[in-house]
Each structure stands twice: as C-alpha cells, then as structure tokens.
Amino acid sequence: MKKLFLSLALLLLGMLPTSCQNAPEADFAFTNVNIVDVEGGQILANQTVFIKDGKISLIVPSNEARLANTQTVRPGEGGYLMPGLAEMHAHIPGNQNMRLLEETLFLYLSNGITTIRGMLGQPYHLELKEKVATGEILGPRIYTSGPSLNGNSVTSVQQAEQMVRDQKKAGYDFMKLHPGLTLENFNAIVKTAKEVNMPFAGHVSIDVGIRNTLKAQYASIDHVDGYIEGLVPSSIRVNPNANGFFGLNFTKIADENLLDELVQLTVENEVWIVPTQAMMERWVGPEAPETLAQETEMKYMSPSTVDNWVRTKKQIIESPAYDAEQALQFNTLRRKIIQKLHAAGVGILLGSDAPQVFNVPGFSIQLELDAMVRSGMSPLEAIRAGTLNPALFFKAPHEFGAIKEGASADLILVRKNPLDNIAHLQDRAGVMVRGKWLSRQEIDNRLKEIAKNYGH
Numbered sequence: 001m002k003k004l005f006l007s008l009a010l011l012l013l014g015m016l017p018t019s020c021q022n023a024p025e026a027d028f029a030f031t032n033v034n035i036v037d038v039e040g041g042q043i044l045a046n047q048t049v050f051i052k053d054g055k056i057s058l059i060v061p062s063n064e065a066r067l068a069n070t071q072t073v074r075p076g077e078g079g080y081l082m083p084g085l086a087e088m089h090a091h092i093p094g095n096q097n098m099r100l101l102e103e104t105l106f107l108y109l110s111n112g113i114t115t116i117r118g119m120l121g122q123p124y125h126l127e128l129k130e131k132v133a134t135g136e137i138l139g140p141r142i143y144t145s146g147p148s149l150n151g152n153s154v155t156s157v158q159q160a161e162q163m164v165r166d167q168k169k170a171g172y173d174f175m176k177l178h179p180g181l182t183l184e185n186f187n188a189i190v191k192t193a194k195e196v197n198m199p200f201a202g203h204v205s206i207d208v209g210i211r212n213t214l215k216a217q218y219a220s221i222d223h224v225d226g227y228i229e230g231l232v233p234s235s236i237r238v239n240p241n242a243n244g245f246f247g248l249n250f251t252k253i254a255d256e257n258l259l260d261e262l263v264q265l266t267v268e269n270e271v272w273i274v275p276t277q278a279m280m281e282r283w284v285g286p287e288a289p290e291t292l293a294q295e296t297e298m299k300y301m302s303p304s305t306v307d308n309w310v311r312t313k314k315q316i317i318e319s320p321a322y323d324a325e326q327a328l329q330f331n332t333l334r335r336k337i338i339q340k341l342h343a344a345g346v347g348i349l350l351g352s353d354a355p356q357v358f359n360v361p362g363f364s365i366q367l368e369l370d371a372m373v374r375s376g377m378s379p380l381e382a383i384r385a386g387t388l389n390p391a392l393f394f395k396a397p398h399e400f401g402a403i404k405e406g407a408s409a410d411l412i413l414v415r416k417n418p419l420d421n422i423a424h425l426q427d428r429a430g431v432m433v434r435g436k437w438l439s440r441q442e443i444d445n446r447l448k449e450i451a452k453n454y455g456h
Contacts, residue, residue, distance in 0.1 A: 146175055
C-alpha cells in the first residue's frame with residue numbers, strides 16, 4: 001500500500017507544471033536574456049537571471065529555468081543584460097537641497113549608472129552614502145572623497161598632515177587633490193596618506209609635475225592632467241604657469257617622443273586614468289556654446305546652470321588667445337595619449353565629470369563611452385572601463401561590475417548587442433539598482449517630471 005501511495009505521489013508531482021518544480025527562491029527573474037560577460041568578453045545567450053534580496057542568486061540557461069508564481073518576471077525578449085555602469089568622476093550637489101539631490105542621483109540611474117565616485121565631498125555626503133546603501137534614498141552606490149586638498153586649503157606641512165588624518169578618521173573613501181599644492185605640502189600629504197592607508201586621486205599641481213605625481217602612486221589621475229605639460233622638452237624654457245586649460249597652450253610644443261617615458265611611469269606605479277575626454281572636447285572645442293545649450297538633455301538642468309555653462313565656454317573660445325585649430329590639435333593629442341596608455345595596459349576608468357560644462361549627469365557618460373571608442377578602445381574595453389575596472393579599482397570584484405552569482409543586482413537591459421556598437425547602450429529597456437527594477441516607462445516619466453521642474 002505504501003508503495004502505491006508513493007507511486008501516486010510521484011505521478012502527481014510529475015503532472016505539476018514545470019514552473020512549480022524546483023523553482024529557486026527569488027524576488028525577480030530576467031528570462032531569455034543574452035548576458036554581456038565583461039570578464040570573458042563574450043555573450044552568453046538565452047539565460048535566466050534570478051534576483052534575491054538585491055543580489056544575483058542564480059544564473060541558468062533559460063531552457064533549464066524553473067519559475068515560481070511568486071516571482072516578478074521580466075522577459076528579456078532576446079535583449080542584452082549587462083552590469084550597471086560606474087561614473088568614476090561624478091559630482092554630488094554641494095548643498096542639501098533634497099529635490100536637486102534626488103534629481104541628480106536619478107539622472108545618473110536613468111542612464112544605467114549604478115555606482116558613482118564623488119570627486120568633491122562634503123560631510124553630509126557620508127550620511128547620504130549610508131542612506132543610499134540602506135535604500136532610504138534611491139541612488140547609485142556612492143564612494144566619496146573628502147573636501148578638496150589644494151593650494152588654498154593646504155598652506156603648511158602641519159595642515160597637510162592634519163587634513164589627511166581628519167579625512168581618514170571621518171570615513172571618506174579617498175582624498176581629492178586639486179591644483180596649487182607646493183611640492184613640500186604635496187610630499188607631506190603623500191607621506192601621511194601612506195601611513196594611514198588613505199588613497200588620493202585627482203589633479204596634478206604645477207609645482208609637483210606629472211613625474212612626481214606618478215611616482216607618488218596616485219590612485220587615479222583624472223582628466224589626463226599633467227601629461228601634456230610633461231611632454232614639453234626641458235630645453236624649451238617656458239613658464240609652467242602659462243600652460244592654460246589642462247596644457248592647452250603647450251599643445252604645439254609638446255614632444256610625443258617623451259610619451260613613452262610617461263606611459264612607463266604610469267604602468268610601473270599602477271596609476272589608473274580617468275580621461276573625461278568628452279568633457280574636454282565640449283569645453284574647449286570650437287563648437288558654439290549656444291548649439292550645445294540646445295542639446296536634448298539640457299532640459300534636465302536649471303536654466304541658470306545652462307546659462308552659466310554658456311558663459312564659461314565663451315570665456316575660453318572668445319578669448320583673444322583662443323586658437324580653434326590648436327584646440328582641435330589639443331584633443332587629438334589627448335586621444336593619442338589615452339590610446340597609448342590603454343595599449344600599454346594602464347587601467348582606464350569611465351568618468352565624465354558631471355555635472356560640468358554641458359555634461360548632464362548620466363547622459364554625459366554616453367558621450368564619454370563614444371570618446372573612448374574614438375580613442376582606440378573597443379566597445380568591450382570601453383564597457384569594462386565602466387564595469388569591471390571600477391570594481392577592481394575599489395577591490396570589490398565580487399560585489400559589482402560583472403553579472404555573476406552573489407554580485408549586487410546592478411544591471412542594464414539593452415535591446416541590441418553593445419559589443420557591436422557602443423551606441424546601443426542608449427537603447428535601454430530598463431535599469432536595475434540593487435534589485436529594484438526601473439522600467440523604461442518609469443524612467444521616462446520621472447525624466448518628464450524633472451524637465452517640467454525647469455519649465456520644459
């Protein structure tokens with residue numbers, strides 16, 4: 001009799017729909033998606049990705065997946081699922097205007113940016129970081145610097161040492177160095193930072209120079225700062241303070257034969273580079289600021305901000321010393337530097353310096369991805385600069401940056417293969433941040449609200 005009941009039970013189990021058999025515990029499932037494997041550099045076709053408690057819990061071929069009725073299912077319809085992007089040179093509003101703050105964080109999310117590195121920190125950014133991590137505020141994962149260390153804020157060795165220790169104690173992730181530091185104060189910063197294990201990143205001070213900066217082992221040099229100045233032969237006696245905007249004035253006297261030395265120093269000292277090339281092209285390129293002000297994404301910024309951007313660009317291109325041909329040569333040389341650094345194996349990080357002159361948060365990262373490809377990187381390499389590389393940079397490769405079991409569910413679903421064309425990243429079906437799904441419609445509705453706030 002027992003055998004009869006057992007046989008009957010097994011028969012009934014076999015008659016149950018396959019969706020109820022061995023379905024994994026999950027809150028959400030993407031079905032029939034093609035995974036962009038940034039580590040292997042390939043596409044894993046027809047996969048189902050399960051999400052539980054904000055993390056990727058299981059990845060299986062779709063023909064083996066078992067779905068439960070309690071799960072929210074998002075059919076991928078053959079789309080491409082990739083890791084969320086990191087904006088590695090981001091800015092968070094410096095005041096605590098909550099509406100502006102939430103708008104800025106959402107603009108990043110709207111373009112698939114699920115991690116940001118705030119490059120000009122304030123004390124309240126530490127509180128914001130925690131609120132985002134706990135889900136109290138919707139936004140990308142935040143890493144933040146402390147307030148700027150520069151020629152005005154650091155005026156003595158003692159002050160340098162104290163600022164480093166104070167920022168370490170406060171809990172900032174790293175320090176942001178701006179221009180104006182004397183070599184003596186810079187050395188004090190570096191010495192103390194290494195004593196307390198506090199990373200530092202950012203700009204190159206003229207008195208310090210690119211070679212000393214590289215030897216100091218910056219975590220990252222942003223904007224490719226200092227490299228063009230470093231290409232000026234010592235035989236040419238120039239006033240180093242006459243370098244202009246990131247070395248613009250030295251473009252025509254830069255000797256590319258000196259680049260190999262700088263590249264080798266970068267490699268030896270394991271310094272990462274955040275190019276922000278698209279920002280440079282928009283800021284100093286000859287394109288009329290009034291034209292840039294009409295770009296679609298400008299409606300998500302306040303009119304006063306856009307007007308300020310127009311004035312800022314005009315100050316450069318309407319200056320009697322401005323040379324449009326030199327500006328184009330400047331950006332050509334920068335792309336050559338980026339290409340050579342990348343070819344040598346230097347770690348490249350995706351960053352656009354948003355919000356900055358005509359760089360709207362989120363949207364500017366699409367411009368930067370295009371600039372990376374135009375600088376000699378493949379679409380895969382550009383995507384790695386915004387996914388795998390930031391995770392490696394922060395020593396968190398198991399936490400984010402790739403689609404794998406146990407990683408945070410920070411994901412972008414795009415309709416076409418981004419490895420074929422980097423522009424396909426702009427055709428998003430939705431974004432997931434730590435397990436929360438933002439559909440294309442939800443994103444568009446929120447963007448309309450933001451635009452409406454500014455009269456559009």
